[in-house]
Amino acid sequence: GQQVQQSPTSLVLQEGENAELQCNFSTSLNSMQWFYQRPGGSLISVFYNPSGTKQSGRLTSTTVIKERRSSLHISSSQITDSGTYLCAMDSGTGGYKVVFGSGTRLLVSP
Amino acid sequence: EAAVTQSPRNKVAVTGGKVTLSCNQTNNHNNMYWYRQDTGHGLRLIHYSYGAGSTEKGDIPDGYKASRPSQENFSLILELATPSQTSVYFCASGAQGDNQAPLFGEGTRLSVL
Numbered sequence: 001g002q003q004v005q006q007s008p009t010s011l012v013l014q015e016g017e018n019a020e021l022q023c024n025f026s027t028s029l030n031s032m033q034w035f036y037q038r039p040g041g042s043l044i045s046v047f048y049n050p051s052g053t054k055q056s057g058r059l060t061s062t063t064v065i066k067e068r069r070s071s072l073h074i075s076s077s078q079i080t081d082s083g084t085y086l087c088a089m090d091s092g093t094g095g096y097k098v099v100f101g102s103g104t105r106l107l108v109s110p
Numbered sequence: 111e112a113a114v115t116q117s118p119r120n121k122v123a124v125t126g127g128k129v130t131l132s133c134n135q136t137n138n139h140n141n142m143y144w145y146r147q148d149t150g151h152g153l154r155l156i157h158y159s160y161g162a163g164s165t166e167k168g169d170i171p172d173g174y175k176a177s178r179p180s181q182e183n184f185s186l187i188l189e190l191a192t193p194s195q196t197s198v199y200f201c202a203s204g205a206q207g208d209n210q211a212p213l214f215g216e217g218t219r220l221s222v223l
Contacts, residue, residue: 006152033211035211035214040217041216042216042217043200043214044214045211045213086152088153098143098155098212099155100145100152100153100154101152102150102151102152103152
């Protein structure tokens, strides 16, 4: 079946440092997304990024479909960036069925 | 404003009891989903629906039923709750083909004792 592998599983940064989160897919994908989740909170879409590079403020997502991978780059991290980042893919088969990775827990300390 | 509302937000149930989790969306989305989130597993799809009257099995449907009586409402039913179903459950809605991520509810924390 479809598998989504995220790395690292957890990451601790000093405020101001940059972070690179990775997502690898076992099958071809139709679309992929990055979500942010606060502890105990809901999921908020960060990027909907089927391919190429997208930037929003300090966040940049790059997806290379033929290599079945996507990355999320956080520059100049802030304490409020702390939380869990999940990537998800839709293979485009069998309807809109999104498969999630296990997430990267990010802690940004002062 | 687009919204997905789950109820209850917290639930404690006894083993063997029946539990119904409700989800309401005001987004006029055709698709709705139920996920559970457990440490180390991310979100796993339980059931989903393409519209009123339809329910489809996701990746882990065993022990769960779903009901979509209307465009707005999608319920997840645990007929005989077990401790292994203790988890956080998320409902989401989305419109297939519109290049937008689904919208998620705030989650329901279920404990089965």
